[in-house]
Amino acid sequence: MRAAWTGRIVTAAMLFCASPAAAQTCRAEVGGEEARTYVEQCLEVSPATRPPCNAENACQLIWDEIARGCALLGEDAPDFCSDYGE
Incomplete structure (x- = not known):
């Protein structure tokens, strides 16, 4: 019984921490x-629908989406991608 409650509390805490409001x-x-x-740059390079x-x-x-999109574009990436390189 105690383990079930512990699991629920952990799950609730994870959901709260992962929510956009956090x-x-x-x-x-x-x-x-x-x-x-940032939004304009993101829209320019993101392949996501x-x-x-x-x-x-x-x-x-x-920023993570910009970096991902820039990496996928490789040498064809816009100049601003150098700001997000690794």
């Missing part, structure tokens, strides 16, 4: 203008 929006983190730049390129998402999520 992360600050990119707009709040860096301001509207800079967030807009529903990319996370939205200023209401955390900046890190947007």
Whole structure:
């Protein structure tokens, strides 16, 4: 019985921590203008049909998608991709 409750508590904690409300929006983190730049760059390079390129998402999520898209483009990547290289 105790293990079942422990599992439920851990699951609830993980869901709470993973929720978008737990992360600050990119707009709040860096301001509207800079967030807009990240969103535009993200949309330019992301191959996803529903990319996370939205200023209401955390900046890190947007940056990760930019880095992923830039890596997929390789030598054809736009110049700004050098800002997201490894």
